[in-house]
Amino acid sequence: VYALAGGGSSAARAEAMHDTKMRPGEVALAFDPAETAGDARLVFIGRAETPWPDRDSCPKNIRQAREAGRPATLLIDPPWRPGLEGLEAGQAIVVLLWMHQARRDLILQAPRHRETPAGVFALRSPVRPNPIGLAVVTILEIDREAGSIVVDALDCADGTPILDIKPWIASVDLPPSPAS
Amino acid sequence: VYALAGGGSSAARAEAMHDTKMRPGEVALAFDPAETAGDARLVFIGRAETPWPDRDSCPKNIRQAREAGRPATLLIDPPWRPGLEGLEAGQAIVVLLWMHQARRDLILQAPRHRETPAGVFALRSPVRPNPIGLAVVTILEIDREAGSIVVDALDCADGTPILDIKPWIASVDLPPSPAS
Numbered sequence: 001v002y003a004l005a006g007g008g009s010s011a012a013r014a015e016a017m018h019d020t021k022m023r024p025g026e027v028a029l030a031f032d033p034a035e036t037a038g039d040a041r042l043v044f045i046g047r048a049e050t051p052w053p054d055r056d057s058c059p060k061n062i063r064q065a066r067e068a069g070r071p072a073t074l075l076i077d078p079p080w081r082p083g084l085e086g087l088e089a090g091q092a093i094v095v096l097l098w099m100h101q102a103r104r105d106l107i108l109q110a111p112r113h114r115e116t117p118a119g120v121f122a123l124r125s126p127v128r129p130n131p132i133g134l135a136v137v138t139i140l141e142i143d144r145e146a147g148s149i150v151v152d153a154l155d156c157a158d159g160t161p162i163l164d165i166k167p168w169i170a171s172v173d174l175p176p177s178p179a180s
Numbered sequence: 181v182y183a184l185a186g187g188g189s190s191a192a193r194a195e196a197m198h199d200t201k202m203r204p205g206e207v208a209l210a211f212d213p214a215e216t217a218g219d220a221r222l223v224f225i226g227r228a229e230t231p232w233p234d235r236d237s238c239p240k241n242i243r244q245a246r247e248a249g250r251p252a253t254l255l256i257d258p259p260w261r262p263g264l265e266g267l268e269a270g271q272a273i274v275v276l277l278w279m280h281q282a283r284r285d286l287i288l289q290a291p292r293h294r295e296t297p298a299g300v301f302a303l304r305s306p307v308r309p310n311p312i313g314l315a316v317v318t319i320l321e322i323d324r325e326a327g328s329i330v331v332d333a334l335d336c337a338d339g340t341p342i343l344d345i346k347p348w349i350a351s352v353d354l355p356p357s358p359a360s
Contacts, residue, residue, distance in 0.1 A: 040222045040278060040341070042310050062352045080309060083287045086302030092355035093301075096312060098220060107263045121273075121345040122266030124352070129260060130222050130343045132276060132312070136355050152356055161220070163310045165301040168355055172242045172304070175272035175316050175348055176332055 044161035046076040046147065048097060050154045055101055058157055061124065062135050065155040071140055072154035074162055076147035084144040084165075092168035095151070097133040098161040099126035126156075133160070136168055224341035226256040226327065228277060230334045235281055238335055241304065242315050245335040251320055252334035254342055256327035264324040264345075272348035275331070277313040278341040279306035306336075313340070316348055 050072040052058045059065040076084060106127050110117040120128045137151040230252040232238040239245040256264060286307050290297040300308045317331040
């Protein structure tokens with residue numbers, strides 16, 4: 001599917017946004033993910049390999065997953081592997097996942113740990129309008145050529161699609177004031 | 181568009197995933213966002229009102245936005261407002277945004293603050309395969325009926341679509357070991 005995407009309209013789109021500038025050393029893909037995925041459409045960059053075969057076996061959260069002491073692996077597909085340059089073992093990252101098995105229509109939810117229902121935006125449930133999961137984890141090992149990143153833990157099911165990886169940065173990712 | 185989405189296939193989809201259980205007090209939307217948005221397709225739940233009219237005027241990051249001392253407002257569209265139940269002023273939240281003005285095809289990038297180019301996944305640039313921005317902010321005021329949430333700062337352009345709001349929770353959102 002990547003080979004079918006032409007470069008012409010990608011360039012036109014970039015120009016329309018006044019965003020054609022590239023600096024020395026920068027490399028553009030041969031295709032525009034915006035076009036293979038559509039507008040506000042996601043492209044999966046890989047899959048998570050985790051110890052949890054299905055949702056029922058998943059830990060309740062990343063803390064429980066961590067307590068299980070079983071690492072997980074992010075497998076990044078070939079087109080995206082150059083994007084791993086600069087990530088190192090020991091580094092903390094934010095992983096965004098597409099919780100593909102979650103329904104999206106529950107606006108109020110009643111998790112077991114709460115006495116009363118709460119709005120979806122007050123909960124970390126994978127069930128949400130856009131089922132994007134967020135995990136802050138540490139890189140234990142990384143093989144950029146193989147697109148393989150071993151992290152300390154993940155609480156999602158084996159095979160969950162990966163949307164993004166970002167470096168975790170204390171000066172931007174800590175809340176501005178004390179919070180629980 | 182919401183009114184056009186039937187409930188039948190939504191129920192069928194939930195049943196196929198063995199996820200038909202609802203607990204007392206839970207409320208399902210009349211439509212399934214998975215169907216209005218498509219598979220791995222995003223639905224915008226609102227827009228951010230920020231002091232920055234365009235990308236060029238945006239602060240470089242949330243820390244700089246915070247130093248500017250200018251709050252921002254999350255405006256949530258009517259269908260999603262019940263999902264705000266349980267969010268309170270003073271609480272820290274994670275906001276996921278769709279960086280709609282960003283191109284998506286730069287796999288290596290050379291930001292001014294770095295001596296050498298780096299992979300997109302080692303950077304916090306809004307330019308990425310799936311241009312999802314992440315901001316950890318504090319709620320200053322919230323009006324759930326009006327769908328309005330004033331937060332201490334945001335570094336994105338005015339009008340940026342909102343994808344999700346999650347409560348920030350120290351026990352899951354802090355990295356497991358010291359990191360910068």
